[in-house]
Amino acid sequence: MSHLPSLFLTFSLLSLLAVGGGTAVLPEMQTLLSQNFGISHTQFIHIYSFGQIAPGPNMLMVLVIGFQVAGSLGAAVVLFSFFLPSSVLCLYAGRLWERFGESPWRRSVQDALEPISIGLMASGVYAVAKASIVSPITLILALITLFLILKTKINPVFVILGSGLVGLIALKFL
């Protein structure tokens, strides 16, 4: 029970910081979760993988974190605190945006935030890589995926599930 207020605050903060989407907050999330709730990097990366397999936004995996920390109530608190603050902000921003129309500053803010969010996404990739690339096989799987996604139109979920199977066979028998 004592974890619920802390879960609420952690995920509300992450919600409002997620400029450019969920990937941008991955490193911060990893740090906060290990500090506040003792979730190891390996556990985090396992839970992160669930989001990749499931339909809908990948970041729904935060519900599993809530569930791991404080059961069903934890999942509900995380759902509420991760999605509500940013959604309310976006709703009012959308209404304001309509009113201010074509201010040149609108373009400036948008252009300025783009490279920042890409830099943060790159940090997200780095954080996931540090925890998930732990052997030559995992490195090869990551590179093959990168290649397939950039060069073909294959649905990522097939690549990810295939990679899971390869991992299962390779890591078990090698």
Add this chain to the structure above:
Amino acid sequence: MAELAVTDQPNPVTLKDLFVQFFIIGAISFGGGIVAYERILLVEKRKWLTADEFMAFLAISQTMPGLNSVNLAVLAGDLLRGKLGALIAVLGLIIPGSIFVLALGLLYSENSNHPMANFLLMGVAASACGLLAAITYRIGDDNWKHFKSVAIIVVTFCLMSIAKLALPLVLLIMAPVAIYLYRPGKSL
């Protein structure tokens, strides 16, 4: 139906339809690309938004914190049916995936020490990392081609991953600098 008869809306959208349509997206969008499904629904399938309106909404979604796909659902739902519409659209979008991840989470908490589960998840995580790198590269698009944007990307990355500053601090430093660099009248 009585409610629809008294409004002069050319395209009355029922809350039920809004929910069902976003629920379908939430249930079939395996492997990401949700924004693309949303565009198909909103602009092509139901014509609830014009292509221009969609682009404006996408820009707001990307600029504001939060997931782009969820923010788009908020804005489209609000335009069509107000605050309740926004709530209904978001719920439709996230309910299927939520049930899916929680089911996986339940399995995981029962078998997390199983070596098979570990091997499988390590393979998935490695691949997810490659996927994330590809998406980041692709979203970066033109930003990789200009010195100014590459410099901001690199500095942001270094502050976050190498200097290990907290995210709010990184934003507090980088946002004013970047907005100054992109102030009106400046070219890319």
